[in-house]
Amino acid sequence: MDFKSKLLNDAVEQMSSLPGIGQRSALRLVLHLLDQSEKEVNDFTKAFINLKEHLNFCDKCYHITEQKTCEICRNPSRSDELICVVQDVRDLLAIESTQQFYGKYHVLGGVISPMDGIGPNDIKVNELKERIINEKTTEIILALPATMEGDTTNFYIYRKLQEVKVNITLISRGIGVGNQLEYIDELTLGKSLLDRSIYKTNISN
Amino acid sequence: MDFKSKLLNDAVEQMSSLPGIGQRSALRLVLHLLDQSEKEVNDFTKAFINLKEHLNFCDKCYHITEQKTCEICRNPSRSDELICVVQDVRDLLAIESTQQFYGKYHVLGGVISPMDGIGPNDIKVNELKERIINEKTTEIILALPATMEGDTTNFYIYRKLQEVKVNITLISRGIGVGNQLEYIDELTLGKSLLDRSIYKTNISN
Incomplete structure (x- = not known):
């Protein structure tokens, strides 16, 4: 125009x-x-x-901060042993708003996506590995998007950390709270059946 | 947040x-x-x-301009006798993009809407009247939105101009080009029946 x-x-x-x-x-x-x-x-x-x-990026986790190291990384009451790996700052803020996570974060700055020209070297995976070794992290939670790119990145991180002693966990996938089953896509519904958890059991061990 | x-x-x-x-x-x-x-x-x-x-507003028509008077008002090949009255600059630009109008414009800066606190004195109707008298305009086209507020403003302008010798016309309302009849609201469809125009006739006058 x-x-x-x-x-x-x-x-x-x-x-x-x-x-x-x-x-x-x-x-x-x-x-x-x-x-x-x-x-x-x-x-x-x-x-x-x-x-x-x-505003710049935290020198440890790459969250945004007005100082050198972000408020979350500087918070002594948050565990160093647990790191939640996220795609970007928005996802970090989304998880923070749940108030369910008391560890630290690691912002990758993207997920591997050849279509968008984002390769393994464009995201902060080497920095993550270094952190895990230096900070003696015991568990990392992969909280990347449930897309092909997210899954690729999950696998890349897993391979990259093979020689490092750390538990790697994945946030659960399944039906969203409040959702009707009939409107859920079949992949998610199938996954939620496979990943079912014990609700109550009458069978004594 | x-x-x-x-x-x-x-x-x-x-x-x-x-x-x-x-x-x-x-x-x-x-x-x-x-x-x-x-x-x-x-x-x-x-x-x-x-x-x-x-950027400021044209001293004649209240369109935006980088000078005192806007390009359209300064254009000698555009007729002074025909003024198209619009709600705002966006509507003016929409009409300009049709390339179907060669007169001048008058931007009211809103339509009368008591709910939004916009009264008759908040829009440039007095300025319009003055222009019509000074520029010897022969026709004004009301191109305001087809809403209750637009209709109220149309009527207010008509009353305001009762003692001025000028033709007042209204842009046509009806079904949009390319629209299917079944999806059109009944008010519009009813109006398009009432406002029908002659297509072809075999009856000789």
């Missing part, structure tokens, strides 16, 4: 460079910004400049 | 201040920006700062 204004074209182009924002949405957002006061637009842009300037 | 980082919280809050962007999407967009180079983030923010600084 050409809006016959370089400024508007530029702004729409920048806005639509964000993932999932098409040209029409971008125009809507840009015109919304244009309706705001100069101060509000300044605050809007400053937030991203500040973020980029002062 | 609290991301335990003021910078991240601020950035997500600013991003989710945009219409239609929730907290989850905002986080995704902000983390995308964080992945970009410092130059790219600067370019991103500068586009909006420039837009706000140098």
Whole structure:
């Protein structure tokens, strides 16, 4: 689209460079910004400049942090022996929000995906191995997406850690809490049958 | 959501201040920006700062422009006698993209909507009346949304212009090009029957 204004074209182009924002949405957002006061637009842009300037990646787990090492890694009440391996910061935040995990994290920065040009050297697997050896980790939990790329990465990590003494576990896959069975895809439903757990038993051992 | 980082919280809050962007999407967009180079983030923010600084509203039709009067109003090959009244800049751009209109525009800046606190004095109707009188306009086309608010505004404009000699027309309402009749709501379908036009006739006058 050409809006016959370089400024508007530029702004729409920048806005639509964000993932999932098409040209029409971008125009809507840009015109919304244009309706705001100069101060509000300044605050809007400053937030991203500040973020980029002062936020960096934790030197241990690659989570985002305003310091050298992130808050989670610096927290002495969280166990060093348990590391949860995640794809990205969003997944880390999702797990944090469950309040069910009290170990540390390791953010890979992606999963192996030849289609997207992401190879084993583009993700932080060597750094993970080093950490496990140095920090005497006893268990790593693989919490990568349940996709082909996630599974490939799981297997790559497993192979990479073969000579390291550490338990490797995988988050469970099955039907989601609150889901109706009829709407679940057959692969997930099949997996949830195979991975069934004991509920109660009357048979004495 | 609290991301335990003021910078991240601020950035997500600013991003989710945009219409239609929730907290989850905002986080995704902000983390995308964080992945970009410092130059790219600067370019991103500068586009909006420039837009706000140098773009303003045309002193005649209230379209956006980098000058005092917009390109459309300055174009001598476009008729002054025909003014198309639209709700906002997006609707103007939508009509421009049809390449079917060679008159001028008048951007109201909204439609009357008591629920949203927009009254008759919040939209540029007095300015429209003045223009019609000064520019000797012969026809105005009301191209407002086909909603209750749009209809209210149409009627308000009609009343406001009662003593002015000008033809007031309304863009046609009916079934969209390429639409199947079975999926069209009954109000629209009913209207398209009432507003039918002559296709061909064998009856000689």
